[in-house]
Amino acid sequence: MKSYTITVNGNVYDVTVEEKGGVTPAAAPAPQAAPVMAQAPQAAPAPAAKSTGAGSVQVKAGAAGKVFKIEAGVGQTVKRGDAVVIIEAMKMEIPVVAPEDGTVASIDVAVGDAVEAGHVLATMN
Template identity: 55%
Template sequence: MKSYRITVNGNVYDVTVEETTGNEAATATHPVSNAGSVEIKSSVPGKIIAVEVSQGQAVKAGDTVVILESMKMEIPVVAPQDGTIASIAVSQGNNVENGAVLATMN
């Protein structure tokens, strides 16, 4: 064990850190999966004015998936990562709430 004294925003803390030999494997505290789908969600309530992708289409991170109108502004909703559009949950003219799933991608 090693002890340290650290200062954060003017507050002093005594911290004890357990030393490892370096042979221990790091383990995740929650199950981690690289596979699966990613939901693309609306960040605001609004009306879908355009669906820019189709099911099965390959997209890159930052590509526009859907354009929605909210408070008289057009807001592009983009792919968060590279992948393939697995499903589209909305159509042009649909009204959506904040957090609504617009599409999923793999």
């Protein structure tokens, strides 16, 4: 995975690109007359939000985006379908809801964090 920051019409987006298949550079034959060029240094990828594993039920992102708002707090009782986190993707606000009734055990992201589909955002008991 490689992370990039791009700007389109003045709007800044953080994107992560997954490399799949293809030929790895080590397996490809080296060109005979190709000069060796130094690569520009890349920014270190943002640290992944750590999952504390406090709860037995995981609340996962359904889509990639940025955490826009955190709706529930640790210790808060939520019902199935209640919004726990709001993700912004493609200029839409997408609620990530509790999969079942319970109590929020941990919030594993912060506002502004970039998340991938399937990323654990919170846990519940």
